[in-house]
Amino acid sequence: MTFWSVVASALVLLGALFSLLGALGVWRLPDAYTRMHSASKAGALGAILVLLGVLCATDGQRWFAVLLAITVLLITAPLAAHAISRAGHRAGVKPLVGPLGDALERAGGDRDH
Template identity: 35%
Template sequence: MSWEQIRDVACAVLMLAGAAFCLLGALGLVRLPDLPARLQAATKPQTLGLLLILLGTAFRVSPESAVTLLLVVLFQVVTAPVISQIVGRSAYRSGTLDRSRLIVDDLTAQVERDERDAADRTTTTDPDRT
C-alpha cells in the first residue's frame, strides 16, 4: 500500500467520522428537550466533527493551507465553549430556562447578588446629579 493510498483512506475515515459527529449534533439539536441539552449537542459533537473534517482536509492540501486549517480548529475549540456559556447564562437570566430541571444551580447566588446591586444603584441617589 502506497503513501497516497494510506493518506486517502485516512482522509476518508476522518471526514466520514466528522460528518457523523456533525449529523449526531444536528439530530441532538432537533430531538433534545431543553436548552442545556441542546447546548451540549451544539458544541461538543459539532466541534469534534469540524475538527475531524478539517484534519481530514489538512491531509489533502498544501502545508501552508494545513496550517490555516489548524488555526481554524484552534479558533473553534476556543470560541465554542465561550459562546455556549454566554447563551446558557442569557437563557438563565432571561427566565427561558426551566430552573426546576437543573440538578446543580450555582448561578442563583450570583443572579440574586446582581439584582440586589442593581436595585441599590437605582435607589441610591448621587448628590451631584440634578
Template identity: 40%
Template sequence: MLDVVGAALILVGAFFTLTAAIGILRLPDVLNRMHAASKPQTLGFLLLCVGLSLVLRNGSATAMLAVAACLQLVTSPVATQMMAKAAHRSRQYRADLVVDDRERERIDDDGDRAGLDPDETDPDIGRASR
C-alpha cells in the first residue's frame, strides 16, 4: 500500500514540477514566471520527497530527503522575494499586467483620506533608484 501511495505522490509531484516548467516558458513577464517557478515547483518537490521516502523506506534516504525538503522550503521563498524586489526596482516587468497595491491614499491626521501627490516618491523605491 505504501508503494502505491508513494508512486501516486511521485506522479503528482512530477505533474506540479512540469506545470512550473511550462509556466516559466509560457508566462509573459518576470513576476508571473517567478510565481510559477516558486509555488508549484516547491510543492512538486515536496511531494516527490514524501513519495520517495515512502517508496524507499530507508532511514538515511528519508533523512537526506528531509534535509533537501527543508532547504527547498528555506531557499525558494527567499530567492523568489529577492527576484521580485530586483525586478520591481529595475522596472523589468510589464506594467500593464501589474496592479499596483501600494496605498494611493493616506489617512491624514483628521481621519480624512487624501490623495498622494503624484510627484511624491515612495521612500523604498527612491532609495533603491539612487
C-alpha cells in the first residue's frame, strides 16, 4: 500500500461520488434545465477525478492519454450542455423559474443574429 495507490483510490471514489450526486440531481431537480446542470457537470467532473485516479495508479505512465481525455471532456461537456439547453429554450420548453424570472424570454427569446 503505497502513498500513490491511496491517493488513486481516494480520487476514484470521489469521482464515483460526484457521478452519484449527479444522478441524484437528475432524479430530484424539477425541470429540464436544472437537470441539465446536474447531468452535464457532475458527470464530467466525476470522470475527470476518475481519470486523475488512473494517472496516480499508473505512476504517471498514461499521462498523455489522461491529459487528452480530460481536455476532450472539458471541451465537450459544456458545449453539449449549452447546445441541448439552448435547443430546449428555442423549442419552447419553459424553465421552471423562481421570483427572478426568465430574462431571455422577456428579451424576446432566442433568435439568430
